[in-house]
Amino acid sequence: MPVPESVPTPLPAPGQPPRSHLYVPADQPRFLRAAPRSGADALILDLEDAVAPARKDAARAAAVAFAVAFAVAFAEESAADGPELWVRINEGARGRDDARALMATGRVDGLWVPKATAGADLDELIGLVPDGAVALGLLIESATGLLSLGATAGRPGVRHLQLGEVDLRADLRMTPDPGPGDNLLDWARGLTVAHTAAHGLLSAVAPVSVHTSDPEAFRASSVRLRALGFQGRACIHPVQVAVANEVFGVDPGELADAHALLDLFEHRIGAGSGVFRDSAGAMVDAATVRRARELTGRTG
Numbered sequence: 276m277p278v279p280e281s282v283p284t285p286l287p288a289p290g291q292p293p294r295s296h297l298y299v300p301a302d303q304p305r306f307l308r309a310a311p312r313s314g315a316d317a318l319i320l321d322l323e324d325a326v327a328p329a330r331k332d333a334a335r336a337a338a339v340a341f342a343v344a345f346a347v348a349f350a351e352e353s354a355a356d357g358p359e360l361w362v363r364i365n366e367g368a369r370g371r372d373d374a375r376a377l378m379a380t381g382r383v384d385g386l387w388v389p390k391a392t393a394g395a396d397l398d399e400l401i402g403l404v405p406d407g408a409v410a411l412g413l414l415i416e417s418a419t420g421l422l423s424l425g426a427t428a429g430r431p432g433v434r435h436l437q438l439g440e441v442d443l444r445a446d447l448r449m450t451p452d453p454g455p456g457d458n459l460l461d462w463a464r465g466l467t468v469a470h471t472a473a474h475g476l477l478s479a480v481a482p483v484s485v486h487t488s489d490p491e492a493f494r495a496s497s498v499r500l501r502a503l504g505f506q507g508r509a510c511i512h513p514v515q516v517a518v519a520n521e522v523f524g525v526d527p528g529e530l531a532d533a534h535a536l537l538d539l540f541e542h543r544i545g546a547g548s549g550v551f552r553d554s555a556g557a558m559v560d561a562a563t564v565r566r567a568r569e570l571t572g573r574t575g
């Protein structure tokens with residue numbers, strides 16, 4: 276198993292969710308070697324859809340070996356200098372075996388749960404995960420999974436939600452691939468974002484785009500998905516990573532404006548004023564201040 280090459284990558288400010296989540300087939304050594312150099316904030320080693328049934332065991336072994344080698348490669352770096360390491364496990368009993376093997380390494384940040392729905396499978400998986408050992412992400416890929424978010428999003432350890440739109444479209448009997456500008460699933464995207472906020476999760480991760488040869492279309496759809504409330508995006512090709520990092524990152528000007536607004540807010544509150552206007556003349560309210568705190572990480 277080759278040791279991943281370690282190259283420091285700029286990441287979001289502390290407390291901000293990953294901007295880019297790159298899927299990497301776990302049974303492909305060439306892709307595994309390149310993944311840490313991709314610039315992604317989070318890597319997702321894929322044991323599920325990207326791996327042929329006959330290669331599942333080999334993929335699990337490769338993921339375990341990669342997790343150990345990855346930790347060694349970044350051992351001398353600050354935790355903020357390396358990407359998070361996640362694994363998309365399989366469904367059912369095989370997925371629970373995946374989880375046991377990966378958690379035994381002590382090197383994995385999180386597990387993505389495919390086709391997540393309320394029921395015994397999710398209960399058994401969560402029962403395997405010691406409190407705080409690894410985070411969980413739920414992939415919502417069916418109508419049942421979407422409509423059971425109220426019962427699953429608040430489960431212990433859940434940190435992210437993500438729509439698996441290819442499978443979801445098939446389950447809903449929709450057109451398989453309407454193109455990169457599609458908005459037909461905005462209702463499901465909004466529901467995912469709402470449950471993320473309602474359950475206090477770190478972020479809703481925007482769905483993948485299979486159109487890897489058109490970065491401008493990927494950028495346009497990413498801008499739109501950010502406006503819908505997503506805070507990062509899943510990628511299936513390294514060329515998409517830089518775009519996701521740019522779109523879902525915090526613009527320096529936006530960050531400076533947020534700091535200035537909080538400075539003004541603290542001054543006005545100190546002077547006894549509860550309502551005021553910002554430098555552009557817009558009324559500042561509690562929601563505006565909350566957004567500025569989220570961007571800056573300032574709590575007071």
